[in-house]
Amino acid sequence: MSREIIAEPLTAEAFAPFGDVIEARGAPSFQINGGMCDRFHDLARMEFTGPEARVNISVGFGRPYALPLTLTLLERHPLGSQAFVPMSEEPFLVVVAEDENGAPGRPRAFLTAPGQGVNYLRGVWHGVLTPLGRASNFVIVDRTGEGNNLEEHSFAEPWTVTAA
Template structure:
């Protein structure tokens, strides 16, 4: 499609759900199977994300401070990382907006928007188009786990010719 000749450029933010999000990555949350650690004082929800790095990169853990965005939100910028997956886990309970898009011949297709619940983070699979870190309402701190080091360029940005608007459900 030529920059998605769709007439409707409004996306309704869906609740973030593991099954709906699976084509784009993983929902990181304390849900499902767990096992006790630390003398039974902690439940470990093990291996929540499919981290994947190429070209000699390794996993790095960073901290991000995101400035808040309002809804409705109009955006035109998405990005992807061809050499490594990227996870965002909030350090707090506030929701954030997750925008993803399928790849259509090397360009992003029609995006989808998801709204997290408290305690949810996401892992974008390698080469998945996604929006920028988008806390809502107030600033947010996030753990960022992604590829550091190695060779090659691990960022590709794309701007839609016409913006998309995300509204709450």
């Protein structure tokens, strides 16, 4: 089995099994602020379970990675979804994998376009925040509250992620 993953462009259709692409695409849902703002509404399936669960909004400052990337770690959040929305136009790498008996299967990698963020569904294996090019701030929307909401998996043999 090849241990190389070629990153593909991020599209809503390709990413749907893992979560949502957060972007202003198509026609706006409606206007707000006296018609001065087009709102693209309800773009992510946010999920939160467990005692004292609530939405947490943070900003993360991500230091840049370079491709090819040696991928050794994936994580997932069993109690809530997690969204990353860039505060710059810089691309970032999105890595996901389907669950195979409690561990991640073969990863898939996506490269974002300017204006795209992602929401990982609850329990989806995914890579860490991976900005490319330069350091960037990201809005992070996830669950806070009681319970363990982080599982990590280290690959015995790393994967190499490259761009197409």
